Amino acid sequence: MLKFYDYNVTNSWEVPNEVCLNFHLAECLNRCPGCFSPELQNSTDTNLVDVFEDLLLAYSNRITCVCFLGEGKNTDYEHIEFETLCKKIHSYGFKTCLYCGRDCRIEEWMRCFDYIKVGSYKQELGDLSKKTTNQRLYKKENNVYIDITFLFWEE
């Protein structure tokens, strides 16, 4: 069961050229050294599905995309929850994004997302804003994921 920690709305921060309603998920298992949000490694009492639709409707007049930061415990059940949520988001006409903190390729269950970020946070390489980063943001175009990480980099 995906657990909700908190949310915010950002413009071109998590995803270039998108206004995102960001759901910060609890129970992150990645344990990156130097984790910028260690509170997300704990659990909470709130199930994401219980707060999701009210927040989506509350911000529907100002967002273009819904972003999930974290993937919970990365179980099959949670993958199905993500798929259901993405269908709902797409039905409202918004795009979807997953911020996965693991060092992995794009996995089959992730293909419901229009944007996918992969890669653990490594202090010595920096986050997505640094050209040295190991992290990557992909955008789905014609069912193919294109690396758009360069859009974060300052000239």
Ligand code: SF4
């Ligand atoms: S993925 Fe993010 S929240 Fe999870 S341990 Fe790494 S930096 Fe922290």
